[in-house]
Amino acid sequence: MDASQGRVVLITGASSGIGRACAELLSARGHTVYATSRQPGADAPTAWKWLELDVTRDDSVQRAVDAVLAAEGRIDVVVNNAGYALAGALEDCSVEQARQQLDTNLLGVLRVCKAVLPSMRARKSGLFIHISSLGGAVGLPFQGLYSASKFALEGLTECLRIEVAPFGIEATLLQPGDVKTRLTENRVLASQAGPGSAYQVQFETALRTIEADERDGVPPEDVARRVLELLERGPVRVRYSVGKLVQRAALLAKWVLPSRTFEQLLMSLYGLSRS
Numbered sequence: 001m002d003a004s005q006g007r008v009v010l011i012t013g014a015s016s017g018i019g020r021a022c023a024e025l026l027s028a029r030g031h032t033v034y035a036t037s038r039q040p041g042a043d044a045p046t047a048w049k050w051l052e053l054d055v056t057r058d059d060s061v062q063r064a065v066d067a068v069l070a071a072e073g074r075i076d077v078v079v080n081n082a083g084y085a086l087a088g089a090l091e092d093c094s095v096e097q098a099r100q101q102l103d104t105n106l107l108g109v110l111r112v113c114k115a116v117l118p119s120m121r122a123r124k125s126g127l128f129i130h131i132s133s134l135g136g137a138v139g140l141p142f143q144g145l146y147s148a149s150k151f152a153l154e155g156l157t158e159c160l161r162i163e164v165a166p167f168g169i170e171a172t173l174l175q176p177g178d179v180k181t182r183l184t185e186n187r188v189l190a191s192q193a194g195p196g197s198a199y200q201v202q203f204e205t206a207l208r209t210i211e212a213d214e215r216d217g218v219p220p221e222d223v224a225r226r227v228l229e230l231l232e233r234g235p236v237r238v239r240y241s242v243g244k245l246v247q248r249a250a251l252l253a254k255w256v257l258p259s260r261t262f263e264q265l266l267m268s269l270y271g272l273s274r275s
C-alpha cells in the first residue's frame with residue numbers, strides 16, 4: 001500500500017473511546033473511514049460514515065462489510081477494536097458471561113476477518129490492526145476472562161499474520177495500557193460478585209485500583225495516534241504497546257523477573273495478598 005494515498009478503513013466499536021478517537025484522527029488525516037457501532041446514528045454530522053455492526057452477529061458483520069465494499073470497492077485497513085471488559089473472580093463468572101466475553105472480544109474479530117479477507121486476498125493487500133491490551137500479555141487478577149479473550153486474540157493474530165502473508169496482507173496487535181474511556185462504565189461484573197462471594201473483599205480492592213487506573217489512563221487520542229502510525233508505516237511487527245511507560249515496563253518485567261517475583265509485584269499493584 002502506498003502511504004501517501006487515502007485508505008478505506010473499517011473501525012469496529014467506534015461509538016466511544018479508542019474507536020471514536022481513531023475515527024476522528026484517521027478521517028481528519030484524509031482516510032475514508034467507516035465507523036461502526038451497534039447503534040449508530042444519533043450523532044452530529046461527522047467526517048466519517050456510520051454503519052451498524054454488532055460483532056457478535058454474522059449477518060450484521062457481513063452486511064456492514066458488504067456495504068463498504070459496494071460503496072468503495074475495497075477495504076484497506078480494519079481496526080478490530082470493539083470490546084468490553086468482564087470483571088470478577090473466575091469462580092463468580094457464569095459460563096454464559098464467559099461465552100459472551102469471548103464472543104465479542106475474540107470471535108467478533110474472527111467474524112470481521114472472515115468477512116473482509118476474501119476481498120483483501122483478491123486485491124493482494126490489506127492490514128488488520130487488532131486492539132489487544134496489556135491484559136493480553138499479563139493475566140490481570142479479577143479480569144481473568146477479559147485477559148483470556150485478549151491472550152486468545154494475541155494467538156489468533158500471530159497465526160493470522162503467517163497465514164495471510166502470502167496474499168500480501170498484514171496483521172498487527174496494539175496493546176494499550178490503561179486508557180480513559182467508557183470501558184470503565186461499560187464494565188460487566190461477574191454474576192455472583194458481591195455479598196456471598198468468597199472473593200468479595202479481594203475483588204472490591206482490586207476493582208478500586210482497576211477503575212482508578214483507567215480514570216487516570218492516557219487519553220484515547222494517544223492510542224489513535226499509534227493506530228495512524230501503524231496504518232501509514234511500512235511492514236508492521238507482530239505487536240506494539242501504547243500507554244504509560246510504567247505500564248509498558250510491566251511487559252518487560254514479566255520476561256526478566258522470576259515468575260513468582262513478577263506475580264508478587266502484580267498482586268501488590270492491585271492491593272492483593274496470598275492470605
Ligand SMILES: NC(=O)c1ccc[n+]([C@@H]2O[C@H](COP(=O)([O-])OP(=O)(O)OC[C@H]3O[C@@H](n4cnc5c(N)ncnc54)[C@H](OP(=O)(O)O)[C@@H]3O)[C@@H](O)[C@H]2O)c1
Nearest residue numbers: 013015016017018037038054055082083133179181182183
Ligand atoms: N480503556 C482501556 O483502558 C483499554 C485498555 C486496553 C485495551 N482496551 C481495548 O480497547 C477497545 C475499545 O475499548 P474502549 O476502551 O474504547 O471502550 P469503550 O469506550 O467502552 O468502547 C467500546 C466500543 O466497543 C463497542 N462494542 C462493544 N460491544 C460490541 C459489539 N458486540 N459489537 C460491536 N461493537 C461493540 C461499543 O460500541 P456500541 O456499544 O456502540 O456498539 C464501543 O464503541 C476494547 O477492545 C478494549 O478491550 C481498552
